[in-house]
Amino acid sequence: MRDPALNLGLAASSLSALAAACLFGSTPMDVGRVFAALLGQGSAVDNAIIWQIRLPRALSAFLVGAALGASGAALQGLLRNPLAEPGVLGVSASAALCASGVLLWGGSVSAWSVPVASVIGALIATAIIAIVAWRTHSILTLILVGVGLSSLAGALMSLMLNLAPHPFSLTDLFNWTLGSVANRSFMDIAQVSPFLVLGAVLLAVSGRSLSALTLGEATAASVGVNLVRLRVLIVLGAGLATGASVALAGAIGFVGIVAPHLIRPLCGHDPARSLLPAAMMAGLLLVIADIGVRLMPGVFELKLGVLAALIGAPLFMLIVLRRSSSA
């Protein structure tokens, strides 16, 4: 498939999914009312439902997915492994750990403290992964270090919940760690957008070099790739984007593996060309999954992160098994 066709198709699908997300909800609204509200011409209640509840929620789902999809595709290109992803490598868990710490122990300092803490946590984890990747050439070691990092962050999170000063805030925190975009506002999006934008720019400028890494590090360096610069760009870019996504929605796993996996065959397996479509595909998947979450019957709403894990984890195992049988 040609890249422009793929990108246009994904952009159109994403816009359609965002529009569809505005249609569904606990208050039934027909297409006419939704469009009127989108244009600000609806009733006060309709406008509020669309602009304060449904649109920011759907947009959050898309942005979180896009950040994780782009980070996943970039990390997979850098580490030359289709299983590399912010969730598997412990980046999301580290971001969630730092953000939770701030929420529990000092959340009222500033509105920016949660996104900043989340980004710092993600950057520390990505840097650790990149340093390990540099020292070992074993992808297995790298994935295991990621699993260890993830477990450590989980353990520290449990410790923190154990010692939490305000037990009443535990439910909030617990819900947040499950991963959800419910009740997000444009203000929440605005607070993470600088990190998202910067992360996206860093990943985009590194794309061309990722293609050359297909040939391995020595050959990539010999054709003109500055490996040190590339690693720094991807670590910063993936850290910023993942940290921002965790600050907005908590840790949502596996979408960073699944989306690039679906996209890669459609753009010639080129890591650079898969960055943008993988981001859109991941955003699209999360918007659709979030619509599913809202439409599911039941008293309690299923959390987006839980659904993503329920679908993503078996797919992850499938990818692992197919790789080991072809190797």
Added chain:
Amino acid sequence: MIDLEAIGITVEQDGKALVDNASLTLPAGSLTALLGPNGAGKTSLLQVLTGLRHPSSGTVSLDGQPLSRLTAIERARKIAYLPQTRAVVWPVKVREVVALGRFAHGIVTGRLSGEDALAVDRALNACDLDALANRSCDSLSGGELARVHCARAFAADAPLLIADEPTSALDPRHAFDIMTLVQAFVRAGGSALVVLHDIALAARYADQLLWMQHGRIVSQGSVTDTLTPARLADVFGVSAQVDGRKVTLQGATELGAGS
């Protein structure tokens, strides 16, 4: 045309000298074969000559300009490198791999401009890959993949080719094919430094031989001057009959290499 000169190259790792005070020149328009047993330091030396590794001491210059002053892109426009590994991580198409040889010319994969596309087509054609251009790399044989990497190196239009065992794991016919390609590259005005383990192949194709042992360059010169039974016995520990460019290996000498 390009001249490469290396003076006093030493590479130390964990207190051991992998390359020990090696000096050499690669004259423009010549094919040089680097010979030496496993562990002689050939790959380390090649990494220094391509600028991928900083030597502990010594300098490399290209046409009188220090290699260390060049950026990665500037270096890549002058030196094309074929490392020992022929890994292609993702199942990309042959044409895409060859196009990566144009990286230093600013290509964006999937969208080649006129000049870049021409260079890629030329390289594909020179390496007899036209029919395979749209095949995925994971469906190729070892010999085909070796040709793909050759084409990738040629596509760069760099005047100097440095290749680390480009014929390893290839059958004789494919080894000849690769060396014929390298020779054609040199006849067309390029220079090449090629590590070879097949001494007969080196004797047949090279303009000059570089002999390496225990990290040192022990001899540099024409095939007829430096290819002798005594040197083969000393460097490789093999007894051989030499007749001009014809070599017949007869077996291991009673004493080991370099003893």
